[in-house]
Amino acid sequence: MRNLKIIHSPNRAINQLIEAIKINDTHVLKELYQNNYRKIEILVLKNSGTIDHAKDIYQDAFLAVWQNIKQNKFQPQNETALNGYLYTIAKNKWMDFLRSKEYKKTVVTSKLNNFSIKDTHLDLKDDDILKENRLQNVMQAFKDLGLPCRSLLMKFYFEKKSMNTIAEELQLDAASTRNKKYRCMQKLRKLALKEH
Amino acid sequence: MDLDKNMTQEELAHIERYINNNLTFEELSIFEEKLKNNPDFKNQVEDIKTLLFGIEKQALKEQLDTFHKDIPIEVIEDKKQPKFRFLNFKKTAVAAAVIIALGSFWYTNRSTPKSVFAKHYTPDPGLPTTMSSSDNFIFYDAMVNYKRKDYLTAISKWQPLLLTKPNNDTLNYFIGSAYLADGKEKEAIPYLKKVTLFKEETFKNDAFYYLGLAYLKVNNVELAKKNLNFSTIDNSKDILSELED
Numbered sequence: 001m002r003n004l005k006i007i008h009s010p011n012r013a014i015n016q017l018i019e020a021i022k023i024n025d026t027h028v029l030k031e032l033y034q035n036n037y038r039k040i041e042i043l044v045l046k047n048s049g050t051i052d053h054a055k056d057i058y059q060d061a062f063l064a065v066w067q068n069i070k071q072n073k074f075q076p077q078n079e080t081a082l083n084g085y086l087y088t089i090a091k092n093k094w095m096d097f098l099r100s101k102e103y104k105k106t107v108v109t110s111k112l113n114n115f116s117i118k119d120t121h122l123d124l125k126d127d128d129i130l131k132e133n134r135l136q137n138v139m140q141a142f143k144d145l146g147l148p149c150r151s152l153l154m155k156f157y158f159e160k161k162s163m164n165t166i167a168e169e170l171q172l173d174a175a176s177t178r179n180k181k182y183r184c185m186q187k188l189r190k191l192a193l194k195e196h
Numbered sequence: 197m198d199l200d201k202n203m204t205q206e207e208l209a210h211i212e213r214y215i216n217n218n219l220t221f222e223e224l225s226i227f228e229e230k231l232k233n234n235p236d237f238k239n240q241v242e243d244i245k246t247l248l249f250g251i252e253k254q255a256l257k258e259q260l261d262t263f264h265k266d267i268p269i270e271v272i273e274d275k276k277q278p279k280f281r282f283l284n285f286k287k288t289a290v291a292a293a294v295i296i297a298l299g300s301f302w303y304t305n306r307s308t309p310k311s312v313f314a315k316h317y318t319p320d321p322g323l324p325t326t327m328s329s330s331d332n333f334i335f336y337d338a339m340v341n342y343k344r345k346d347y348l349t350a351i352s353k354w355q356p357l358l359l360t361k362p363n364n365d366t367l368n369y370f371i372g373s374a375y376l377a378d379g380k381e382k383e384a385i386p387y388l389k390k391v392t393l394f395k396e397e398t399f400k401n402d403a404f405y406y407l408g409l410a411y412l413k414v415n416n417v418e419l420a421k422k423n424l425n426f427s428t429i430d431n432s433k434d435i436l437s438e439l440e441d
Binding site: 016020024025026027028029030031033034037038055059062063066067070131134135137138139141142143153154157158178179182185186188189192 | 202203205208209243246247248249250251252253254255256257258259260263264266267268333336337
């Protein structure tokens with residue numbers, strides 16, 4: 001029993017953290033983002049990159065980590081593992097960039113030996129690539145959607161507000177809000193299809 | 197994405213309830229049966245899932261630049277600094293300042309309780325907001341407001357927490373500290389006083405010190421002395437001796 005108790009407490013902290021990430025708790029996401037950025041900036045700057053590179057790579061990695069947590073592809077045992085994972089993904093993304101055609105012309109390959117290559121979580125199968133493409137289409141479509149629909153769908157699906165709260169904010173009754181949301185979803189589906 | 201089949205509002209709502217795990221047990225078994233036997237339906241569900249996830253991901257993506265804008269520069273050093281060391285440094289610095297100040301103004305300046313307060317008071321620096329200690333996200337979120345000197349916002353976030361944990365020494369201490377830092381010593385006093393009565397030791401010493409200062413500010417020298425006497429912070433001795441003059 002005593003052992004259980006000791007194990008229990010850190011588990012609870014990480015589980016709470018993961019739950020908060022899954023429901024898009026902005027404060028938690030922001031803190032995670034801010035606490036891990038500088039390490040990546042140092043890495044990129046030390047390895048022939050600029051501050052803008054660092055930011056782009058880091059944001060990419062951050063979204064990938066968020067996605068893998070949401071989809072239960074990555075379940076960290078503690079916060080250190082989470083931070084390490086974010087670092088590794090960013091590092092690998094930077095390494096991929098350095099290896100890319102865009103960059104290769106200008107760099108000596110021996111510089112790249114500092115990096116290790118493994119990242120099992122990012123190995124995509126064909127099916128995954130297809131899914132990822134669809135997701136990209138939806139994201140682009142959502143970006144192109146009109147502002148009223150964007151903000152309505154964001155309240156529902158990102159901020160996870162309840163129907164009643166949103167109806168109140170819009171000064172509408174629940175039925176009209178529901179209907180509005182439905183029409184916005186239809187618009188988004190149509191747009192996403194065009195992206196295809 | 198399958199658009200040829202138009203989905204009704206009810207169908208969409210039903211699929212969403214499935215995705216959010218909100219179907220009843222019976223509804224769920226019917227739903228899963230349909231998933232198994234109807235590939236078109238399965239695709240439709242997958243598409244809706246992608247749609248919902250795409251909204252979330254794009255929404256988050258658009259927030260990242262806001263996150264990026266105010267990354268604190270000293271983020272690494274700040275986190276590692278334990279509280280007591282900072283206090284020690286502060287104490288030494290303040291003590292040195294007091295000695296110099298006393299030396300130069302000994303005969304020329306007779307101080308009032310308020311001026312003694314103004315001279316000695318610096319707000320509690322707050323707790324480091326590392327994620328590792330984030331058992332309570334709201335608490336640390338408010339701590340960020342506190343550190344940015346947005347004391348009223350911090351208080352408004354801490355107050356609801358206090359309703360569920362009225363005898364938490366940390367909460368009482370920082371609500372009191374926030375009021376004091378915001379220039380509301382009368383509001384601060386009851387919270388700080390409460391901390392001095394708890395049996396938890398963590399904030400007791402600091403609470404006596406700040407409670408003493410708060411009493412100074414409301415001109416109650418007697419209670420100020422009494423509380424400062426209980427505090428072992430070096431600075432309280434200096435203040436006490438200053439009050440004796």
